[in-house]
Amino acid sequence: MSTNLTRIGFIGLGQMGAPMAERLFGPDVALHVFDPRPEGMAPFAERGATAHPSARAVADAAEIVFACLPSGKVSDAVSAEVASGAAVKLYAEMSTIGRPAIEAIARRMAAAGIAMVDAPISGGPAGARAGTLAMLAAGAPEAVAALRPWQLRIGARIFVLGETPGQAQVMKLVNNLVFAANFASTCEAMVMGAKAGLDAGTMLDMLNAGTGRSMVSEKVMETILSGEFRFGATMPILDKDVGLGVAEAQALGVPVWVLEQAARLWRLGLIEEGAGADVSRLVRVMERWAGAEVRR
Structure with missing residues (x-):
């Protein structure tokens, strides 16, 4: 296996997450995934991604981790696992969970030394499948810049809303x-x-x-x-x-x-x-x- 592969994790393979994660497949990426539904991970494993038993396991394997989750409660629980990961350096929260929830997650990541981008998306399931999503971003400029090429692989256009997580929410x-x-x-x-x-x-x-x-x-x-x-x-x-x-x-x-x-x-x-x-x-x-x- 090439040593030039970027190890990317994706947590949450639902109606939006699955088609976005699919767009990250490529010869330059080692994809690591987790979803509580084994049937959600199966198609990814068949294509060569590594399916993990938990969000923490993804964060132990991937340096960049995306999450697309259904609620603030789930996002909070997942972020607690990710913050303990051994490999993760950049966390992108793509869920729509509101400003207070994302600010709490940002504080958790900062305490763990992990860069974070508030990165929700818009365009619906059809846009996710077509790669035409609008990608939002708020966070430290260096973190936003590091995430940018991967966001452009998923969607069509990036809107940077500011340097503070919560502004994109x-x-x-x-x-x-x-x-x-x-x-x-x-x-x-x-x-x-x-x-x-x-x-x-x-x-x-x-x-x-x-x-x-x-x-x-x-x-x-x-x-x-x-x-x-x-x-x-x-x-x-x-x-x-x-x-x-x-x-x-x-x-x-x-x-x-x-x-x-x-x-x-x-x-x-x-x-x-x-x-x-x-x-x-x-x-x-x-x-x-x-x-x-x-x-x-």
């Missing part, structure tokens, strides 16, 4: 709050049009030709019109992100009246559709109340 929350509110309002408006007798396909075409155009109308609504409901993210993820965003706004003393209402709607969607439901099923909440469906 706030930017990610800004993005997700806009997406969540836009998603809810687009669904409500199109259900109104459907109840009035408008053709769903014509409505969508007109939105995308007019001022109502957005990522939601261009990339998400078609999966609703087709009845497939396959955006790729589940209700708890967006419910979590909206809750984190509203909490950040409250901590900053910023009024977010529209976003608070959107947060209530996403929580209702989670309750009515269930934890395993795709986020596109939010429209079903409005459809049931209106007695109309938005379908081709």
